[in-house]
Amino acid sequence: MIIQFKKHRSKANTLSCIRADGSLTWTSMYPGIEAHDLGHYAVETTMKFQNAFYGLVAKGSNIEDFELPREERPTEVVPDNLSAEALISEHLVNLLMVKAQQPEAIRLLPSLQKILKDNAIPFPTTLNEQKMTEIWELFLKLLQQWQTLAVGEILELEFGKLS
Numbered sequence: 029m030i031i032q033f034k035k036h037r038s039k040a041n042t043l044s045c046i047r048a049d050g051s052l053t054w055t056s057m058y059p060g061i062e063a064h065d066l067g068h069y070a071v072e073t074t075m076k077f078q079n080a081f082y083g084l085v086a087k088g089s090n091i092e093d094f095e096l097p098r099e100e101r102p103t104e105v106v107p108d109n110l111s112a113e114a115l116i117s118e119h120l121v122n123l124l125m126v127k128a129q130q131p132e133a134i135r136l137l138p139s140l141q142k143i144l145k146d147n148a149i150p151f152p153t154t155l156n157e158q159k160m161t162e163i164w165e166l167f168l169k170l171l172q173q174w175q176t177l178a179v180g181e182i183l184e185l186e187f188g189k190l191s
Contacts, residue, residue, distance in 0.1 A: 080117035
C-alpha cells in the first residue's frame with residue numbers, strides 16, 4: 029500500500045492510502061494529526077505489525093471508519109474488536125507523541141510495559157530497547173521529512189508489499 033501525506037496551504041492536509049488492488053481511501057487531517065499517523069507508520073513497519081491501523085486499511089477498512097462514533101463503525105474497527113497489535117500500536121504512538129513534546133518526561137519501554145500490563149494486553153516479545161530506539165529514530169526522521177515538505181508536496185511511504 030502506498031501512503032501519501034500531502035501538505036496544503038489554506039486547507040487541511042490530507043492522508044491518502046492506495047491499496048495494492050488500486051482502491052483508495054483518504055481523509056483531511058486536523059492540524060498536528062500528521063505526527064500521530066507518522067507514528068503509526070514508524071511503529072507498525074518497525075514491529076512488522078499487519079493488524080493495526082495501516083494493516084487494517086490495507087485490508088480494506090477506510091480511514092474514515094476510524095473517525096466514526098463507536099456505534100457506527102464497521103465491526104473490524106470497533107475498539108473492543110481490535111487486535112493486540114492495534115492496541116499496542118495506539119498506546120505506543122501516544123507515548124511517542126508525549127515524548128516528542130517532552131523528551132525527558134517518559135522512558136518509552138517502561139511506560140509501555142506498565143500501560144500494557146495495566147490493560148491486560150500482552151507485551152510483544154520482539155520489542156526491546158533496540159527496537160524501541162529504531163521506532164523513535166524513524167518517527168523523528170519522518171517528522172523532519174514532514175516539517176521540511178513544501179506546500180503542495182507529498183511525503184510518500186510504502187506499507188507492506190504491493191502485490
